[in-house]
Amino acid sequence: MNKELSLxxxxxxxxxxxxxxxxxxxxxxxxxxxxxxxxxxxLFGIAVCLPSGEVVEAGDTDxxxxxxxxxxVHTAILALRQYGADKVLEMIGADATxxxxxxxxxxxxxxxxxxxxxxxxxxxxxxxxVQPVGDPVLKWKAxxxxxxxxxxxxxxxxxxxxxxxxDTNFNNRSIAWLLKNFNRIYDEPNLALDLYTRQCSLGVxxxxxxxxxxxxxxxxxxxxxxxxxxxxxxxxxxxxxxxxVGFYEHTGDWMYTSGIxxxxxxxxxxxxxxxxxxxxxxxxxxxxxxxxxxxxxxxxKFIMNKLQQNIFG
Ligand code: GLN
Numbered sequence: 001m002n003k004e005l006s007l008x009x010x011x012x013x014x015x016x017x018x019x020x021x022x023x024x025x026x027x028x029x030x031x032x033x034x035x036x037x038x039x040x041x042x043l044f045g046i047a048v049c050l051p052s053g054e055v056v057e058a059g060d061t062d063x064x065x066x067x068x069x070x071x072x073v074h075t076a077i078l079a080l081r082q083y084g085a086d087k088v089l090e091m092i093g094a095d096a097t098x099x100x101x102x103x104x105x106x107x108x109x110x111x112x113x114x115x116x117x118x119x120x121x122x123x124x125x126x127x128x129x130v131q132p133v134g135d136p137v138l139k140w141k142a143x144x145x146x147x148x149x150x151x152x153x154x155x156x157x158x159x160x161x162x163x164x165x166x167d168t169n170f171n172n173r174s175i176a177w178l179l180k181n182f183n184r185i186y187d188e189p190n191l192a193l194d195l196y197t198r199q200c201s202l203g204v205x206x207x208x209x210x211x212x213x214x215x216x217x218x219x220x221x222x223x224x225x226x227x228x229x230x231x232x233x234x235x236x237x238x239x240x241x242x243x244x245v246g247f248y249e250h251t252g253d254w255m256y257t258s259g260i261x262x263x264x265x266x267x268x269x270x271x272x273x274x275x276x277x278x279x280x281x282x283x284x285x286x287x288x289x290x291x292x293x294x295x296x297x298x299x300x301k302f303i304m305n306k307l308q309q310n311i312f313g
Contacts, residue, residue, distance in 0.1 A: 005277065005307060010056050013306040014046050017299040018058035027286030027294035030266040035164040036066060036285070039268075044284040045206040046299050049214035051278070053223040055207060064203035065283055066161050068265030069101060069118075071147070071199040072126070073242060074212065076117035078146040079126045080234045091129060091186065092122045094237075096245040101291065102171050104178065111182040118245045118263065120196075121175050121184075127199070128185045128192035136191050143199055150212035152224040155202040162201035169197055200265075206283040209271040213279025239273050243311070250290050258301045259310030270296035274309060 022044055030036040045060035079088050088094075093115045097106040102120045117126040130139045148154045176193040179185035185192055215222045216239060219232035243261035247254040254262065260280070262272035268285040270293055280303065284295035304310065 005309075007050070007054060007056070009307060010048055010050070010278070013303045014048055014056050014058045016306065017302040018044070018046055020302060021295045021298045022059070024295050024298065025286070027288050029268075029285045030287055030291065033161070033164045033168060033266075035158070035161040036267060039065065039285045041285050043268075044295055046282045046303070047207045047210035047280070048303070049210040049223060049279045051214070051218050051223050051276070053226070055210060055224070057207060060283065061206040063283070064156060064158070064205055065269060065285070066158060066200065066265070066267030067155065067202045067204045067209075067269060068200045068267040069123075070209060070263050070265040070269050070271050071202060072118045072123040073216075073238060073263050073271070074147045074150055075123065075126045075130065075143055075199060076241060077150065077216075077230060077234060077238055078142060079117060079129050080237060081146070081230050082131050083129060085233065085237050088117070088237075092117050092125050092184075094241050094244065096251060098249055101248045102175070104171070104174060107175065107178050107182065111184070116241055116245050118241055119248065120172055121179060124172065124176050124192050124196045125179055125185055127195040128187035128189075130195070133187045136195070139191075139195055140198065143195060144202075147199075147202065147204075147212070149222065149227065149229045150215050151204060151208035152211045152215075152222050153208060155204045155208065157198065158201050158203045161203075162198055165197045165201055166194075169193070172196065204269070206269065206281045209269055209281035209283075210279050213271045213273045213281060215279070216273045217275050217277060217279045235275065239275060242273060247292060248290065250292070254297075258297075259304050259312060260300065261311060262300060264292040264296075266291045268293040268296065270300060272300050274311065277309065
């Protein structure tokens with residue numbers, strides 16, 4: 001396991017995975033948000049970014065899709081940058097909830113225990129922490145700037161998605177106010193909720209996500225822009241959070257079968273971090289019952305297996 005990798009091997013594995021799963025028609029687009037239901041379900045892209053900054057790509061890697069829950073990783077990094085690892089642990093936590101991404105019960109069960117910035121409750125809490133507290137314009141700028149640095153290029157807000165999400169985010173509104181009830185939100189709840197909804201509505205490409213995963217894998221320096229983004233001690237912290245809860249209540253199965261910490265989003269994106277080796281992202285809109293892209297999961301597992309890589313050695 002964990003062989004040294006050549007660019008040619010990675011290209012071969014990515015191309016094979018693309019060919020193997022391109023025709024797969026399992027799953028269906030997320031339908032709880034109208035915008036997502038209408039995206040071309042045939043879109044499929046895979047990108048791998050190496051520490052050298054080289055990016056291996058197959059398929060629709062330049063198509064901008066809704067980042068959705070993958071953005072929780074980026075804003076967790078921002079909270080870690082602004083507050084440090086101990087404060088984030090104290091104010092949000094780093095535990096798996098074992099429950100779906102938007103669980104209300106998890107908040108009730110864990111109101112005085114740690115949660116994680118990688119489920120909705122913790123992600124909304126992370127948005128509330130973003131500095132400067134109380135200033136929606138500068139907070140939003142901090143969120144977008146952070147994602148831009150991680151991806152090496154700017155994301156773009158998908159207005160229609162933002163409108164769709166804002167009109168239907170009743171569950172998340174409840175989460176924001178329940179957090180307020182337990183003193184686990186650190187800015188005005190509606191403000192934090194709106195920032196969370198907006199960050200989920202950012203359009204990114206599979207290539208951008210692969211680069212941001214590679215920035216994590218490379219200890220906080222973006223391998224493409226060569227720019228320092230965050231202190232290296234944040235990398236193992238955020239990767240451990242992804243490993244613990246990146247697939248929500250299915251994270252154990254995912255880690256067991258794939259061997260790579262990865263974060264999903266209902267927009268069809270999955271982003272995986274292989275520390276020191278590479279960042280990988282795959283995108284395809286049809287998702288399974290748990291809200292995870294069917295083809296993206298298959299492609300990443302195939303590539304990990306083909307390259308004989310596994311974080312557990
Ligand atoms: N915006 C979505 C929500 O909070 C993101 C969900 C997801 O990608 N799992 O409901």
